[in-house]
Amino acid sequence: MSILWNGFLQGLSGVWTIARVVIPLMIVLEIAQANNILQRINHVISKPFRWIGLGEEGAFPLVVAMVFGLTFGSGVIIAHMREGKVSDQEGRIIGTFMALCHALIEDTIIFMTLGAPFLFLIIPRVAVAFIACMVVYGVQRKKAVGRTVLLMALIMVLGFGMWGQAHAMGVNGDVWYIMSSADRFGTDAQVSYGGSVSILDLGSLQAGLRCQLIGNPNDWGTLWKLYTNQLEKGNWDPADRLFIQNRSTAFVGGELSVWDNLKLLGNVGYGDTAYAGKEAGSAELDYALYRGMSVQLGLVRTISLGFDLFGTVEYAPAMTSIRQSGSVNHASHASWSALDMGARFRLPFITVRGGIRWQGLEESGSIQEYVGFFLGGGIRF
């Protein structure tokens, strides 16, 4: 019997907590209703609803539903539809919005009295209702665009869902000390900076971006100009030497366990290789930008828990030229290859890795090769 009595008392105290807020609230809402306050301020409130294709007449039922609840909102929209103030298309948007976002005051207060934070109760409902209505509006306006938006929304939903599930978004960075280089610019030993962001990392499935920059940080502006096609010709100081190379790829791939402690990893990427360089004594800048598909394959051998040896090969056999200066060495196609070998320690949240890297870009009759040691690390969260 005492169990039931305790339950009763708990329920009673819950009712009291909510009643203390609900009664004053209802008085305020009654005043608002008796004075037609919503009608008066409707032209201000209805502004954001233009994004989802609703005019003042269409926004009014929504505002009513958000303040007073679904039943009142439905009453207004039914009356509006009967009078022909709201079209069928608008009706669908209103229905979508109203279903997700109504009685904001009452519902919010119920959960606030239980301790949930205010912003969590308001912002997600309003934001999701707006997004859903934008999708519906997009579908109505143009079927093809709508489908794209739907697809994008689906991908985002999946991505976010999995991200929430896998707790995995990783950032890796490394520094590469180039021991030996062979190119026509006479580049001597330099430092390279590399990095990758894995946007989606489910362990066995990964998607992300990889980036590798060689050259003096002062010259990164040149690379930016190369990408935006702003490189001027011929007015370079002959005494200067310059070299900058970038390799960036967006990739999707995965890992496959082939043996007890041996994993095969592979991914397919799409990206570009760009470089700009100038020998001392020349006034012309030599640059090119190639873009194409690449494949990366590798093996990971686990030695002990959290310690792996790895080797990967990346190959982009036929990248097409997007932009280039008038050098004889340039071709319409170029091939890129890279080889990494090293070891990595995988601790919770952090990874430390290091090893040897070789990479080369081959154009017709000209190759740029770099070999060196790299050391880096990353965090995943």
Next chain:
Amino acid sequence: MEIGDGYCMIKINREILYKGFRSGCETTWELAKVIIPTAVLVALFKASGLLNWLAHAFGPYMRFLGLPGDAALVLFSGYFVNLYAAAGTIIALDLSLREITILSVMLGFCHSLLVELPISKKAGSSITYILLLRLGCSLLAGVILGGIL
């Protein structure tokens, strides 16, 4: 009593205040009619071991939402009955603030389906569409919040 002047005038009189107070009391009464029996019922559930069984049965699914198994009872009462019933269940169970937050965002999107789906239908939307929309948003919100909170 009237506040303000001319265009921006707000009328408050005893009748309006009384009406508001009465509708507040009615809401509270509605609330009590649901919350107290729910709390008693959940206490009974807890004592009889039924809640334990339910928590075990739904534990694996609720883990996707970052919630313990017995939170399934909150979701069911909110989805099918109404938010007051869900509030009653939350009061009777011992849930952390994090779990209450996840549950309240989920229930904000989707609640009182038995009552509200017909209302949506009356306002011109298809029941299947609204059901999928609300349930989908609710579960998605649960998965995302369960992951990040």
